[in-house]
Amino acid sequence: MLTADHPLVAEFHEFVRAPAFPCVGAKAALSKEQMHIIVGRDITSAWDDLRILPALNALAASYRQTPQLFQTLIVIFEGPDLTGEAEFEGYLWERVQSLADKDALWYGQPRDTRVSDDPDDPHFSLSFGGEAFFVVGLHPGASRPARRFSRPALVFNLHDQFEQLRAQNRYEKLRESILARDLTLAGSLNPMLARHGDDSEARQYSGRAVGSDWQCPYAGRGAGIASGDNDGLIDHVA
Numbered sequence: 308m309l310t311a312d313h314p315l316v317a318e319f320h321e322f323v324r325a326p327a328f329p330c331v332g333a334k335a336a337l338s339k340e341q342m343h344i345i346v347g348r349d350i351t352s353a354w355d356d357l358r359i360l361p362a363l364n365a366l367a368a369s370y371r372q373t374p375q376l377f378q379t380l381i382v383i384f385e386g387p388d389l390t391g392e393a394e395f396e397g398y399l400w401e402r403v404q405s406l407a408d409k410d411a412l413w414y415g416q417p418r419d420t421r422v423s424d425d426p427d428d429p430h431f432s433l434s435f436g437g438e439a440f441f442v443v444g445l446h447p448g449a450s451r452p453a454r455r456f457s458r459p460a461l462v463f464n465l466h467d468q469f470e471q472l473r474a475q476n477r478y479e480k481l482r483e484s485i486l487a488r489d490l491t492l493a494g495s496l497n498p499m500l501a502r503h504g505d506d507s508e509a510r511q512y513s514g515r516a517v518g519s520d521w522q523c524p525y526a527g528r529g530a531g532i533a534s535g536d537n538d539g540l541i542d543h544v545a
């Protein structure tokens with residue numbers, strides 16, 4: 308299910324290990340061997356959904372049993388070559404919608420009721436395997452250097468880890484460290500950053516700077532399949 312020996316895995320490890328890379332949480336996940344990576348075929352296709360979902364569900368179940376900090380699942384897609392931020396954003400939400408639909412309707416997994424399924428709600432997060440997840444998108448055309456990887460990628464982080472850090476009074480220190488490092492790398496602060504509960508985190512997922520009139524294309528768990536979206540089935544029998 309997970310991928311260990313693909314060249315893109317080694318490339319991603321080097322991407323995170325780079326001294327200038329700002330996310331110290333990702334560095335900790337890698338050093339603790341808690342960074343799980345899947346290499347998929349194409350972010351525009353549902354082909355790998357049934358590899359990704361079991362990994363997300365397994366991570367959620369493992370975390371509930373042993374809630375260790377700095378666990379993450381990264382899905383790197385071999386293609387296609389994307390340079391536009393709006394284009395990547397569209398495909399990110401297509402994949403997220405497809406995964407959320409299957410998690411709800413095919414796998415019968417519950418939603419994490421500690422968060423909202425409404426992307427306009429300041430308490431929004433995605434849910435897989437009954438646990439809330441925050442997603443970070445990476446791709447070659449990202450305007451933020453920290454999001455600029457050679458292939459499209461989706462980073463799934465467990466939302467409860469942020470709550471753990473807050474409870475341990477470690478969240479603000481970690482956040483300030485990441486912000487300072489990102490400022491050094493990019494020369495400016497990310498205008499899309501906001502704390503959970505202040506603004507919807509959906510605005511942050513793709514990395515594209517969006518205005519107040521931005522409309523999230525996510526329709527909620529089960530909405531895509533309920534409206535007749537059978538892409539996943541077609542991809543697996545084609």
